[in-house]
Amino acid sequence: MRAVDIIIKKRDGGQLTAQEIDFFVRGFTDGDIPDYQASAFAMAVMLNGMTNFETTDLTLSMARSGQVLDLSKIVDIAVDKHSSGGVGDKTSISVMPMVAACGLPVGKMSGRGLGFSGGTLDKLESVPGYRVDLTTEEFTTQLKEKGIVLTGQSLDLAPADGKMYALRDVTGTVPSMPLIASSIMCKKIAAGATAIVLDVKVGLGAFMQTLEEGRELGELMVDIGRLAGRNTVALLSDMNQPLGSAVGNSLEMIEAINTLRGDAPADFMEHCLHVAAHVLLIGGRAKNLAEGRVMAEKTIKDGSALDKLRLLVKAQGGDVSYVDDTSKFKRAKFVEVVKALRGGFISQVNARTVGEASVALGAGRAKKGDPIDYAVGFLILKKVGDAVKEGEPLCEIHANDEGKLKVAHAGVLSAFQYSDEPVSPLPLFYE
Numbered sequence: 431m432r433a434v435d436i437i438i439k440k441r442d443g444g445q446l447t448a449q450e451i452d453f454f455v456r457g458f459t460d461g462d463i464p465d466y467q468a469s470a471f472a473m474a475v476m477l478n479g480m481t482n483f484e485t486t487d488l489t490l491s492m493a494r495s496g497q498v499l500d501l502s503k504i505v506d507i508a509v510d511k512h513s514s515g516g517v518g519d520k521t522s523i524s525v526m527p528m529v530a531a532c533g534l535p536v537g538k539m540s541g542r543g544l545g546f547s548g549g550t551l552d553k554l555e556s557v558p559g560y561r562v563d564l565t566t567e568e569f570t571t572q573l574k575e576k577g578i579v580l581t582g583q584s585l586d587l588a589p590a591d592g593k594m595y596a597l598r599d600v601t602g603t604v605p606s607m608p609l610i611a612s613s614i615m616c617k618k619i620a621a622g623a624t625a626i627v628l629d630v631k632v633g634l635g636a637f638m639q640t641l642e643e644g645r646e647l648g649e650l651m652v653d654i655g656r657l658a659g660r661n662t663v664a665l666l667s668d669m670n671q672p673l674g675s676a677v678g679n680s681l682e683m684i685e686a687i688n689t690l691r692g693d694a695p696a697d698f699m700e701h702c703l704h705v706a707a708h709v710l711l712i713g714g715r716a717k718n719l720a721e722g723r724v725m726a727e728k729t730i731k732d733g734s735a736l737d738k739l740r741l742l743v744k745a746q747g748g749d750v751s752y753v754d755d756t757s758k759f760k761r762a763k764f765v766e767v768v769k770a771l772r773g774g775f776i777s778q779v780n781a782r783t784v785g786e787a788s789v790a791l792g793a794g795r796a797k798k799g800d801p802i803d804y805a806v807g808f809l810i811l812k813k814v815g816d817a818v819k820e821g822e823p824l825c826e827i828h829a830n831d832e833g834k835l836k837v838a839h840a841g842v843l844s845a846f847q848y849s850d851e852p853v854s855p856l857p858l859f860y861e
Contacts, residue, residue: 431449431450431453433453433454433457433463433467433471434467436450436451436453436454436471437467437470437471437474440471440474440475440478441470441474441477441478443478445481445483445484446480446484446487447487448487448491451484451487451488451491452487452491452494454471455488455491455492455495455590456491456495456590458590458593458594459495459496459589459590459593465593465597468593468594468597469597469601469603472594472597472598472601472603472606472609473601473602473603475603475606475608475609476602476603476605476606476609479606479607479608480608482650482653484608485608485611485612485650485654486653486654486657488608488612488616489611489612489615489616489619489654489658490616490619490658491590492588492590492591492594492612492613492616492620493588493615493616493617493619493620493658495588495589495590495591496586496587496588496589496590496620497566497586497587497620498619498620498622499566499569499570499587499620499621499622500622501537501570501573501622501623501624502624504535504570504573504574505535505573505574505577507534507535507624507625507713507714508535508536508537508573508621508622508623508624508625509529509534509535509536509623509624509625509626509627509709509712509713510536510537510538510618510621510623510625510626510627511525511526511529511536511538511626511627511628511629511705511709512538512614512617512618512626512627512628512629513628513629513630513631514610514614514628514629514630514631514636514637514638514647515547515610515631515636515637516547516548516631516635516636516669516672516673516781517547517548517635517669517672517673517677517781517782517784517785517788518548518672518673518674518675518676518677518682518698518781518784518810519547519548519629519631519669519673520548520550520553520673520674520676520682520683520685520686520698521629521673521698521701521702521705522538522540522550522580523550523553523554523580523682523683523686523687523739524686524689524690524694524698524702524735525702525705525706525709526538526578526580526738526742527578527690527729527735527736527738527739527742528690528702528706528726528729528730528735528738529706529709529710529713529726530577530578530735530738530742531729531734531735531737531738532710532715532725532726532729533577533715534577534709534710534713534714534715535573535577535578536577536578536579536580536709537569537573537578537579537621537622537623538579538580538581538621539581539582539583539584539587539588539617539620539621540554540562540580540581540582541582541583541595541613541617542582542595542599542795547604547635547636547637547785547794548677548678548679548682548785548788548793548794550580551582552679552802552804553679553680553682553683553686554580554683554748555679555802555804556679556680556683556759556760556804557683557743557748557749557752557753558748558749558752559747559748559749560743560746560747560748560749561581561746561747561748562581562582562746563581563582563584564579564581564582564584564746565584565586566584566586566587569581569584569587569621572745572746576741576742576745577738578738578741578742578745579742579745579746580742580746581746583617587617587620587621588616588617588620588621590616591612591613591616591617594609594613595613598613599795600795604637605637607638607643607646607647607650608650610637610647611647611650611651611654612654614628614651615651615654615655615658618655618660619658619660623660624659624660624661625660625661625662625709625712625713625714626655626660626661626662626663626712627662627663627664627665627705627708627709627712628648628651628652628662628663628664628665629664629665629667629705630644630647630648630651630664630665630666630667631644631667631668631669632644632666632667632668632669632860633668633669633670633671633781634669634670634671634780634781634782634783635669635670635671635672635780635781635782635784635785636669636781641666641860641861644666644860645666645861647664648664648665648666648861649664651664652664661712663708663712665704665705665708665859665861666859666860666861667701667858667859667860668856668857668858668859668860669781670778670779670780670781670814670856671778671779671780671781671784671810671813671814671856672779672781672784672785672808672810673697673698673701674694674695674697674698674701674810675695675698675809675810675811676807676808676809676810677784677785677788677793677807677808677809677810678788678791678793678804678805678806678807678808678828679793679802679804679805679807680759680760680761680804680805680807681807681808681809681828682807683756683759684756684759685698687736687739687753687756688756689702689730690730690735690736690739691730691736692730692731697813697858700858701858701859702726703723703726703727704719704723704858704859706722706723706725706726707719707720707721707722707723707725707726708722709722710722710725710726736753739753740753740754759804759805760804760805761805761828762805762806762807762828762829762830763829763830764827764828764829764830764832764835765826765827765828765829766826766827766829766835766839767823767825767826767827768823768824768825768826768827768839768842768843769821769822769823769824770812770818770819770820770821770822770823770824770846770848771820771843771848772820772848773818773819773820773848774817774818774848774849774850775815775816775817775818775848775849775850775851775852775853776812776813776814776815776816776818776824776846776847776848776849776853777814777847777848777849777853778814778845778846778847779810779812779813779814779845779846780844780845780846780847781845783841783842783844783845784808784810784841784842784845786841787808787837787838787841787842787845788806788807788808788838790834790837790838790841791803791806791807791827791828791829791831791834791835791838792806792830792831792834793806793807803830805828805830806828806829806830806834807828808825808826808827808828808838808842809825809826809828810824810825811823811824811825811826812824812825812846813855813856814853814855814856815852815853815854815855815856817852818848824842824843824846825842827839827842
């Protein structure tokens with residue numbers, strides 16, 4: 431069996447066997463199959479797709495490329511929540527402490543930014559000292575002792591996906607449904623999650639731009655979860671405009687912290703409470719969604735969710751004083767207000783355009799290994815449905831480079847569209 435033959439077979443639209451997929455994944459993991467062949471494989475999958483059987487086989491092979499954790503001796507049920515990627519989506523940083531504060535242990539392996547979509551790890555690393563490279567032993571010990579872990583993939587958990595994840599970002603293969611589904615689910619399976627809530631983003635700022643595509647991805651991941659014996663539910667949520675106000679690593683971290691203090695944009699708070707309710711329901715702590723929501727709200731009111739975030743940051747080496755005083759986060763040199771060109775109602779805040787502009791500022795990566803500027807980004811001040819007057823602030827740009835600031839200004843201004851007639855706010859969730 432040769433890697434090139436597998437690439438050619440998929441290039442020509444053939445269906446790969448479980449043995450062929452396993453051979454390729456193992457070879458790539460071990461270094462016998464180089465990056466350029468893995469990139470060609472990813473592009474072949476991007477162009478020709480995979481059947482559900484192939485995608486499940488790919489998921490399981492990537493999960494088995496390293497250790498698959500059994501957390502049953504540590505916690506009675508291990509829950510995880512994952513987003514398929516979006517702009518301004520800092521949900522995990524707020525939701526996981528809420529859930530953990532309700533007594534439901536949460537162990538999550540997150541990723542870095544992909545394309546115009548931000549990454550949870552990059553946001554967490556804006557807190558000085560925060561470690562995202564926990565070993566498997568550290569992962570399990572912290573889950574048992576603290577009840578909450580939020581880290582990156584350790585080298586012995588789904589290493590094939592860790593390598594493929596980085597390649598996808600720089601080879602134009604991010605929006606492949608089989609690669610997205612297998613990447614998300616292999617991490618969940620490898621990390622030992624037994625109950626999984628998937629937040630599938632749909633819209634202009636998501637990899638799945640239509641409700642039909644989002645539904646297909648959600649159903650595919652739920653099927654993979656069931657085949658692997660995991661209780662899985664997928665939510666379809668809107669990503670036509672940025673979620674919340676903040677876009678950018680430190681800015682999003684600050685918003686996530688403030689949310690646990692009860693101070694958050696209305697759409698972001700509602701989104702977090704809804705997701706947390708689903709996690710508590712699937713994790714067996716709530717009898718229904720209404721009860722789960724009440725439980726999540728209580729953790730904000732009594733401060734226990736914020737305490738859990740402090741516990742998480744401290745456990746993973748982060749400077750907890752940044753949680754207590756968000757003014758300590760690095761700030762950009764330049765803050766510029768973008769003003770409305772005309773009056774009316776906001777009909778669109780194109781999330782993809784905002785995401786791409788944030789990458790241009792330095793908040794994301796143009797190529798593998800690029801450094802991140804944690805301080806830069808946007809604060810979106812007007813959302814779809816809001817009334818606006820000419821000259822009224824639409825958003826703030828936070829930049830460290832005047833040239834990038836000018837480019838970002840033009841980019842983010844084009845994200846806003848207007849209507850003379852009232853516009854209904856966008857739904858937060860579709861299904």
